[in-house]
Amino acid sequence: MRVLLSLCLVVGILLAQTSPEQKRLNLESFEKVWTTVRDKHWQTKPGGLDWQAIHDEYRPRAEKAATTEETRAVIQDMLGRLHQTHFGILPAPVYSVLGDDSSGDGTPGIDLRVLDGEAVVTDIDPGSPAELAGVRPGWTILRIGTTELKPLIDQAMANPAVHELQFTRSLLARLSGTSGSSTIPVTFLAGTQTTLLVNLKRAAPRGELSSFGNLPPMHVWYESKRIGASAYVRFNEFLDLPHVMASFQTTVNGCLARTNNPTSNSCDGLIIDLRGNPGGIGGMAMGMAGFLVDKPNLRLGTMYMRESTLNFVINPRADVFTGPVAILMDACSASTSEIFAGGLQDLGRARIFGTHSAAAALPSAFERLPNGDGFQYALANYVSEGGKALEGNGVEPNVVVKLTREALMAGHDPVLDAALDWIRGKKAP
Amino acid sequence: MNRRILIATLIAGALFLIGRTVFAADSLPTPDAIMNRYIEVTGGKKVYDARKSEIAHGRLEYTAIGIKGTITRYAAVPDFYYASLDIEGLGKVEMGVNKGIAWENSAVLGPRVKTGEERGEAIREAVLDSTVGWRRLYPKAETVGTETIDGEECYKVVMTPPEGQPLNRFFQKKSGLEVKTTTIGVTQMGEIPIELMVSDYKNLGGILTPARVTQKAGGQEFTIIMESIEANPPIPVSRFDLPAEVQALVAKGAAAAK
Numbered sequence: 178m179r180v181l182l183s184l185c186l187v188v189g190i191l192l193a194q195t196s197p198e199q200k201r202l203n204l205e206s207f208e209k210v211w212t213t214v215r216d217k218h219w220q221t222k223p224g225g226l227d228w229q230a231i232h233d234e235y236r237p238r239a240e241k242a243a244t245t246e247e248t249r250a251v252i253q254d255m256l257g258r259l260h261q262t263h264f265g266i267l268p269a270p271v272y273s274v275l276g277d278d279s280s281g282d283g284t285p286g287i288d289l290r291v292l293d294g295e296a297v298v299t300d301i302d303p304g305s306p307a308e309l310a311g312v313r314p315g316w317t318i319l320r321i322g323t324t325e326l327k328p329l330i331d332q333a334m335a336n337p338a339v340h341e342l343q344f345t346r347s348l349l350a351r352l353s354g355t356s357g358s359s360t361i362p363v364t365f366l367a368g369t370q371t372t373l374l375v376n377l378k379r380a381a382p383r384g385e386l387s388s389f390g391n392l393p394p395m396h397v398w399y400e401s402k403r404i405g406a407s408a409y410v411r412f413n414e415f416l417d418l419p420h421v422m423a424s425f426q427t428t429v430n431g432c433l434a435r436t437n438n439p440t441s442n443s444c445d446g447l448i449i450d451l452r453g454n455p456g457g458i459g460g461m462a463m464g465m466a467g468f469l470v471d472k473p474n475l476r477l478g479t480m481y482m483r484e485s486t487l488n489f490v491i492n493p494r495a496d497v498f499t500g501p502v503a504i505l506m507d508a509c510s511a512s513t514s515e516i517f518a519g520g521l522q523d524l525g526r527a528r529i530f531g532t533h534s535a536a537a538a539l540p541s542a543f544e545r546l547p548n549g550d551g552f553q554y555a556l557a558n559y560v561s562e563g564g565k566a567l568e569g570n571g572v573e574p575n576v577v578v579k580l581t582r583e584a585l586m587a588g589h590d591p592v593l594d595a596a597l598d599w600i601r602g603k604k605a606p
Numbered sequence: 607m608n609r610r611i612l613i614a615t616l617i618a619g620a621l622f623l624i625g626r627t628v629f630a631a632d633s634l635p636t637p638d639a640i641m642n643r644y645i646e647v648t649g650g651k652k653v654y655d656a657r658k659s660e661i662a663h664g665r666l667e668y669t670a671i672g673i674k675g676t677i678t679r680y681a682a683v684p685d686f687y688y689a690s691l692d693i694e695g696l697g698k699v700e701m702g703v704n705k706g707i708a709w710e711n712s713a714v715l716g717p718r719v720k721t722g723e724e725r726g727e728a729i730r731e732a733v734l735d736s737t738v739g740w741r742r743l744y745p746k747a748e749t750v751g752t753e754t755i756d757g758e759e760c761y762k763v764v765m766t767p768p769e770g771q772p773l774n775r776f777f778q779k780k781s782g783l784e785v786k787t788t789t790i791g792v793t794q795m796g797e798i799p800i801e802l803m804v805s806d807y808k809n810l811g812g813i814l815t816p817a818r819v820t821q822k823a824g825g826q827e828f829t830i831i832m833e834s835i836e837a838n839p840p841i842p843v844s845r846f847d848l849p850a851e852v853q854a855l856v857a858k859g860a861a862a863a864k
Contacts, residue, residue, distance in 0.1 A: 389695035391672035419697040422713055458696070460714040467716045485824040487795045492718040495854035 199548065203248035206546035207239040210252050213544070214264070219483050219557045224259035231255060245548055263537070263569050267339075267551035282396070283356030283379030285310075285363075288453060289318060289348060290507065290580060291341065294334065296326050296348055297582050298365075300453075306378040312365065315586030319372070320364035321351045341508040342455070342535040354379045368586070387417035389458070399424045404448070407600050408432050409593075411450035415457030415513040422464055429468040429498045446501035446600030448593065452531060456512025463489050465517060470526055471497040477520025478561040480539075489516060501603045502527040503596035506572060507580075511535035516559065519572040523563030529574040530596045536571030637747035637763045641740055643782040648807075648814040654738040658683050659841050660811060664832040666691060677830060686846040687732035702846060703732035709852045717851035719859065723770040723792040730767060743767060755785055771797075783807055784816070791823060798824045811837035 211232050214223050222228065235255045242248040249266050256264040286305020289296050296318040301308045318326055326348065333339045354361060360376035367373050384398030397417035401410040401424065410428050412421055432444035447469075462477055470491045477489040504518045504527045515538045521527035538559045544552050559567050576599070578592045635643075645651055659682040666675040675693035680686075688702040697713030708720040708728035720728050730736065730743045741747075744765035751762050759779045766772040776786040784804060791800040800823045804816035810832060819830045848856065 387695075389673070390668070416695075418695060419713055422697075458714070464712075464714045464716055482825060485796065485798045487798075487824065490794050492716050492794075494716050495851060495858050 199245065202548040203242065203245055204239055206548040206550060206552075207236070207248060207252055207255075209544075209546055210256065210266075210552055211235075213552065213554060214256070214259070217483075217542075217554065217556060218259075219481050219555075221483065224261060226258060231258060245550075248548070249550060261555070261569065263539075263553060263555040265553050266546075267543075267553065269549040269551070282353065282382060284349075284353045284382050285312075285361070285377035285379055286383065287312065287318075287349075287352060287377075290345060290509070291330055291334070291348075292580055292582055294327075294330055295582070296330065297580075297585065299580060299585060302383045305383070306380050310375050310377055312375060312377075313367065313586070314588075315582050315584075316373075317366040317582065318348075318363060319366055320362075321348075322361060322363075324351065340535065340537065342511055342537060345509055352377070352379075356381050384413065385417065385420070387420075389416055389418075397421065401428045403444075404593075404597060405601075406445035406604070407448055407597060408444045408446075409448045409450065413454060415454070415459075415461040415517075418458055418461060422461065425465055426468065430496065432498045432500065433496050444498070444500060445604045446503060446596075447498060448503045448505065448596050448600070449527075450505040450593070451510045451514040451518060452505050452507040452592070453509045454511075454514045455509065455535075456514050456516075459489070459513050459516060462513050462517035462520065463491055466491045466521060466526075467494045467497075469498055469502055469521065470524065471499055475524055476562055477516055478523070478559055478567070481558040481560070482556070489520065491520075501600050503599060504529050505592050505596060506531040506534045506574060507592075508532055508535055510572075511537040512539065515567050515572050516561075519561040519563075519565070519567050522572065522575065523561050523565075528576065528596075528599060529572060530576045530578055530599070531574050531592045532577060532579055533573060534571040536567070536569050538567035538571075634749040634751070634761065637749055637765070638741075640749060640761055640763055640777050640782075641737075644777055644784060645738055647782040648737075649812060651738055653812050654735065656838070657734065657811075657813070658838050660734070660835055660837055661839050661841065662810075662832055662835045664830055664834075666693065666828060666830050668693075668826075668828040670827060680841055680845050681732065681734045682841050682846070683734045685729060685732040685734070686841075686843075687728075688846050700849065701728070702848070703729055704846045704848060707848060707852075707856065708732075709848060711849050711852055717849065717855055718794070719852065719855055720794075724794065726767065726770045727792055730770075740765065744773070752779070758785070760785060783814075808832075811835035813837075 211228075215228050235251055238251045239248055242251055249268060253266055256266070284305070285307040286302035287298055287307045288300035290299050291297070298312060298314050298316045298318065300314060301312055320326065333344045352361065352363070356379055360378050362374055362376050365373045365375060382396040384396035386394045387397045388394045395414060395416060397412070397414050397420070399410070399412040399421050401408065403409070408428055408431060410425065415421070429447070432447055466477060471493050473493055475491050477491065480487045480489065502521065504521065506514065506518055506529055510518070511534065515534045518527065518529055518534070519538075522529050539555055539557050542554055542556060546552050555568050561567050576595055578595045580592065584591045645654060662679040664677045666677050668674070673694050673696070675691055677689060677691045679689040685703055689700070691699040693699065699710070699712040701710045702708075706729065708725045709718065710720065711717040733739065733743060736743055744767050746766040747763060749761055749763050753760050753762050753776060755776055760776040761779060763775045763777065764772050765775060771790040771792060774788045775784055777784050786804065787802040789800050791798045800821060803820045804818070806816060806818035807814045808817040810817065815832060815835060817832045819832075821828055821830070
């Protein structure tokens with residue numbers, strides 16, 4: 178993705194006037210979009226349409242288009258006929274907004290979200306350069322290097338084609354670089370008036386490096402702790418399967434009823450924090466759900482692909498935690514996180530706290546078109562057990578709780594607090 | 607006139623004879639004949655009958671996503687089966703059949719006991735003498751036609767079990783070897799069209815065996831490369847015991863049924 182975005186920065190230029198060469202590229206882009214939908218859409222009749230007839234209808238319009246903008250509008254209009262999300266064109270200039278010039282996997286150890294139009298630090302990795310430099314949750318990031326963030330945020334937020342997950346990741350990428358490389362100057366607003374310039378080092382990300390097939394190796398971490406009588410777990414990716422699944426099992430087993438008191442759980446509830454978790458191996462959603470669901474023959478949902486339909490079934494384990502389960506989510510919870518949370522919500526097995534998820538249940542693909550625009554398309558459809566397509570819709574929390582800068586500055590996590598309150602309420606007579 | 611009739615009769619007779627000859631040449635052999643030939647060219651019934659247990663070792667390659675693994679398979683008459691796959695990044699997947707219980711235990715999905723058609727399919731696959739004893743497993747079988755695969759004409763045999771999905775098996779006319787199988791795989795996640803291409807026949811443990819099996823299912827493709835098969839090794843019965851997690855599920859199911 179970074180390579181793609183960097184490439185977009187270099188190549189992404191807006192051509193308002195259409196030369197014969199540009200017209201050819203625009204028509205090639207039209208054909209590229211049309212054939213991609215024809216060949217890769219999960220339905221052989223995309224959107225129930227006669228896709229060849231759609232081509233015959235739109236091709237003359239694409240030929241008549243005088244500018245790149247007009248061609249883009251024709252393609253968007255054609256994709257709009259699908260009435261399906263995650264099919265869209267990202268104009269080359271928008272790609273530029275999302276671009277970053279970072280390289281390497283070093284990070285200062287900051288997590289951030291855009292809250293009320295500002296990039297706010299939401300979490301600091303323990304022992305990270307940011308923690309050692311005294312950076313605190315709730316601080317607003319004003320500038321990274323020489324780049325003012327506010328104009329970037331305003332521009333991105335004004336464009337509905339830009340997803341919050343995508344944009345947040347692009348901001349985080351601006352902080353990253355090679356581990357141990359020169360520091361990056363970051364300007365923070367600490368409190369209401371204090372502006373601080375901090376030169377942040379970069380270090381290897383938190384967690385253990387884990388490989389999976391052709392994916393680049395990624396750092397994966399898992400943490401669990403007790404908060405009062407509740408168990409709390411958080412992990413950054415659905416990857417490093419042997420380690421994460423075993424750790425989750427250990428956490429759940431720690432919550433199970435004692436043998437001398439089989440009617441009660443040793444935890445009042447289990448909180449699974451998936452905020453910022455972009456997903457990973459889809460099967461892990463089913464595997465983890467098996468520790469929480471004791472009825473057989475249930476499923477999280479169904480994935481529809483062109484060649485087959487896959488049910489995301491749950492295999493109840495021999496020992497299952499049957500107490501309250503709260504899942505914390507936000508706009509950066511995507512893919513497997515949404516499949517897991519959405520399915521358990523539909524089954525009435527979990528209550529979701531936080532904000533709307535990323536609505537990216539599937540790894541939709543981005544491709545560069547010959548004319549420089551970006552083309553996003555979904556490869557399959559995933560319908561959660563309740564009948565709702567997660568792709569493009571996401572998971573709606575049962576309890577909407579937004580993070581605020583003020584709460585973070587005061588050391589509070591209102592989303593976690595709401596989940597803890599609910600579990601305490603379930604326990605109360 | 608008579609000549610014309612004679613010629614016409616001769617032509618008609620010739621056509622009739624040609625027709626009969628073509629029909630005789632194209633008449634399809636029975637499934638039994640095709641399977642008998644397959645058994646013969648791969649080692650002979652005597653060798654198959656002598657096989658009472660085997661241990662196989664191989665590799666698994668999932669090229670498109672860059673995942674590799676190893677596979678070890680134990681089998682013993684009549685239908686004891688245990689296989690273990692170690693897959694990079696996904697951990698261990700075990701599966702087996704013991705006394706009618708078909709099970710699976712994976713790091714991803716956990717333990718489970720197979721039921722219905724999926725159980726039936728697993729038990730059929732566990733039968734060690736399924737090649738010579740195929741008729742017991744597939745009472746209904748028919749040679750339905752021919753198909754050209756990789757330039758070679760093949761007989762298509764449809765074998766239907768008492769319960770479950772039929773197998774479409776393709777045997778080369780020339781060599782008698784099986785080259786392809788298609789079926790609908792009944793899995794816990796749904797019914798998935800499966801295509802198995804088998805090739806690279808090698809003498810493994812005394813039987814000519816496809817050392818390369820490429821499976822296409824659900825838009826995914828992976829290959830199993832069999833490296834060795836040990837014939838009739840001693841295998842302790844405990845090798846086929848259900849893992850503790852599966853035993854716990856069986857016990858839980860039995861308790862729930864009471």
